[in-house]
Amino acid sequence: MSTPYRLTNRARCKTSGLKSSFKSPLQSRVQCQQLPSSSPITGSLDDLKCEVATLQQKLTETQKKIKELEELGYNVEELQQHIDKLHEYNEIKDVGQMVLGRIAANEGVTTKDKYEKYGLNLDD
Structure with missing residues (x-):
């Protein structure tokens, strides 16, 4: 019986060609x-x-x-408040998109149709 940490032959084949360590593309x-x-x-x-x-x-x-x-x-505390408000905005937006998606699914239309119906911007 093999352990979950043991590499299979298939996994070994994929990594056998590597001869050097990872080098980041960012310099x-x-x-x-x-x-x-x-x-x-x-x-x-x-x-x-x-x-x-x-x-x-x-x-x-x-x-x-x-x-x-x-x-x-600029002030560090103001920056943190701004970041917190952006997080809150993104959470609310995500919930709104989920609701809109469910409405679209229940009505059998696309979410894009719902955006157009309610005058929402697809790029926002």
Whole structure:
């Protein structure tokens, strides 16, 4: 009896062609050079140092942007209130779309027909 964690032959075939680790298509602004190393532990340490440097640069840039926005009069608390209101709006909109969909299903028409009947914008 096999365990659920054991890879099947089919799963092994799909991954057998991979020879390198995942590389994100997103590139950071900090380009770290991979230092040649004789042991995998040193390579991992270099990768971590590179990641720390990248994160420190992102933190510095983010703090700079926050300071600029605060100088323009933006407030963190107001931003959170705005985000909360957007979440509430999206929840209400989702419920409205579900109701409209059920009405359309009960009447045997499409939701698009209901949007047109009630003068609603399909792109909203």
